[in-house]
Amino acid sequence: MPLPLLLFDCDGTLVDSEPLLADEMATALTGVGLPFQRQDYMGEFRGARFRTIVAELQARFGEVDPQRLESAERTMRDNLAKRLTRELKTLPGVVDTLETLRRFPSAVVSNGPESKIQAALKATQLATYFGKRFFSGYTANCWKPEPCLHLHAASIMGFSARDCIAIDDALVGVRAALKAGMTVIHLNRFPDSETTPDGAISIESMTQLTSVVRRLITGRESAAIAPHFSDTGLTETRYGLIT
CATH class of the missing domain: 1.10.150 (DNA polymerase; domain 1)
Incomplete structure (x- = not known):
């Protein structure tokens, strides 16, 4: 699969x-x-x-x-x-996580201009992982919290929304990806003041991302759960992700 x-x-x-x-x-x-x-x-x-x-x-x-x-x-x-x-620096755990998930197709989806995305990836050497696979709201003429930026990125990359996992720290991005019909992981770095929207999976550090993605893939591949991971109704509790 x-x-x-x-x-x-x-x-x-x-x-x-x-x-x-x-x-x-x-x-x-x-x-x-x-x-x-x-x-x-x-x-x-x-x-x-x-x-x-x-x-x-x-x-x-x-x-x-x-x-x-x-x-x-x-x-x-x-x-x-x-x-x-x-x-500029990467957030804790980002480089190790991207290295571990390197075999996955991936892209960056940002409300910022292309020049800003490029500058950020170059300054932190993350361009190694993404190359030119980044999508800007200014280029697509659509910004989060609307779902069209995520859908645009998925379409260009050759994926349906249900076969995408979106990772975002900001609520505008989480809500955009949920509207797009994607599986959403909310990097909730401020859990004392911010609540993860219903339907999204909450993590507090990028160091948790790999295990969550692996569990989603396991769920996706198990016919006993569902044929598509975005249909499984995954929650933080079900996967023991409450931190």
Whole structure:
């Protein structure tokens, strides 16, 4: 039976870029008169598209001149790109996990621009595992939490949604993959403040991913459970994954 396609989010799942992004976003948005702090991104807006965040802030605090916003976004992305090159690291367990799962077909699915995904993979040497197999919301013109980015990636890679496992730390990505009809693993790095949506499997570290994927494959191959792993109704309790 063919192996499933593993679709990884990038920021906060593979690489620890979110604190850097939160810093630069706070500087850029506050500079144009939209009050925003680092913790706002990490709490309320983690994983969301930049312009979605801007739209919400403008609804709360008032409109900002579009040219000022465009200039601020350009500066923010330039500064972030420099910091990614100098400071970016993978999250704990990522490299060992990718090495263990190397025989699986895989790709990166991110709300960020292609240039940002490439910069992150290159800076952390994760391009070794993914090459050019990454899919950007800006290229597909569709962003999480809508399901079409995941479906676009699956289609290009030659897989149906039911034969994909999506791994994401942000709720917007988890919900997008669930809507797409995929098996979803939520890397819940903040279990004290974040609840895994129904239908997704919760882990707290990438070091747990390999065992979860193996159990999903075992379930997929067992006719006593179901012919397709996405139909098995897997839960954290059933697989002893509550941590």
